[in-house]
Amino acid sequence: MAGFRLLMATQVGEKVARDEGFTNLPVQPLAIAERKDLHVEKKPPGMKGISGALIFMEPKPLLIYSSEHQNIGFENFSIAHELGHYCLPDHPSQILQEGGQHFSRAGFSEGALSIELEADHFAAGLLMPGFLVRRLIDDSEVGIEGIRHLAEMAEVSLTAAAIRVAQCARFPICVVVSAGQAVLYTFPSETFKGLGRNIFLRKGADLPINSTTARFNALASNVSAGRQATGECRLRDWFTTDRNPVLDEQVVGLGSYGLTLTVLSSDELAIEPDRDEDDEEVALQDSWTPKFARGR
Ligand SMILES: [Zn+2]
Known part of the structure; x- marks a missing residue:
């Protein structure tokens, strides 16, 4: 469809x-x-x-x-x-x-x-109308804090807020929902897709071994009690792709549903690339622009 x-x-x-x-x-x-x-x-x-x-x-x-x-x-x-x-x-x-x-x-x-x-x-x-979401997340921290803020303000679930942030965010952020050691679905923002080639995870894919999320999910009570964990990872830990920036990995258990929400993002990548940076970065920035224009 x-x-x-x-x-x-x-x-x-x-x-x-x-x-x-x-x-x-x-x-x-x-x-x-x-x-x-x-x-x-x-x-x-x-x-x-x-x-x-x-x-x-x-x-x-x-x-x-x-x-x-x-x-x-x-x-x-x-x-x-x-x-x-x-x-x-x-x-x-x-x-x-x-x-x-x-x-x-x-x-x-x-x-x-x-x-x-x-x-x-x-x-x-x-x-969660787009202009209200963008106004709110532009003023919040990139990652789970901004998502929590939106969930509270909009009176929606954490998952619904996370997916909407990924749809509206100007910064690279990817939402992953998992159960046990398997990925259920992923929602990368447009700029996150621009971090490397082929940013895609199929449903049912294994979580990266030794990732913060995999270790978190290994203990079911982390999920049911709604605990939170934070770690660092690399893009290639999660995706088979050509680039490998460092990312923050924030994990929160969604309670009785048995699901876990993971947010991959980076405060540093949120800063707009300097125009004097190398060509690759300029090309990357160019490839983002038309997607923004369509998305509005
Ligand atoms: Zn219906």
Whole structure:
């Protein structure tokens, strides 16, 4: 599926937040849903394995969200995801074609259904509009502290904030989510992809042996207790690539989900390359510029 459709879904989310007058964080999806004249209800107990639903019915469409984790970030993302199905072009007609009832699974996942991915990207754009994210992270420290700050301000999960920072950041940052010794997914920022050739990790790849993350995950209680660890690594520890700068590796356990969030970044690489540096660096800088222009 084209990344274009996901970018568009993000932008529709940002536009809805703007149209509803949100110029500061947090954007409140519940207030937006009510203003759009949706009937909103918490998910009844017993509706298992579902993060929310959108049901077209009279007199008003019904939006159901999950509050079972007693976690404002999870609730916000759930409501925003269902709002996506209501606001994104083609979603209501597709849901109506399939009987008028849509049930959503999990959060920001790699789900196979395109409308699920689109609704997740809508939710990320709605809850964390790009201009607000950039304003915030430009003033924060590169890495996990900036991500925590965004998660608190936007009232979203740490993972959702981390992925959005990677999408919006001007500095090189890569988010890795792992379970045990395996990589689940990675989100490099555009500038991180510019650090070397072929910055890519397949799903299920082994964590680098002896990395801070691998050692952290070896003790399950680190993950469940939400502990944090910090180390240093090299780009080639993680990727089969041509360059090998030093990176900070920040690791945090995501608690009961059994997942770990790793942030690869560098304060030093965030500084813009000096124009007098060698040609390679200039070429690298040139290759970043068009991507920024498209991303805005
Ligand atoms: Zn859905």
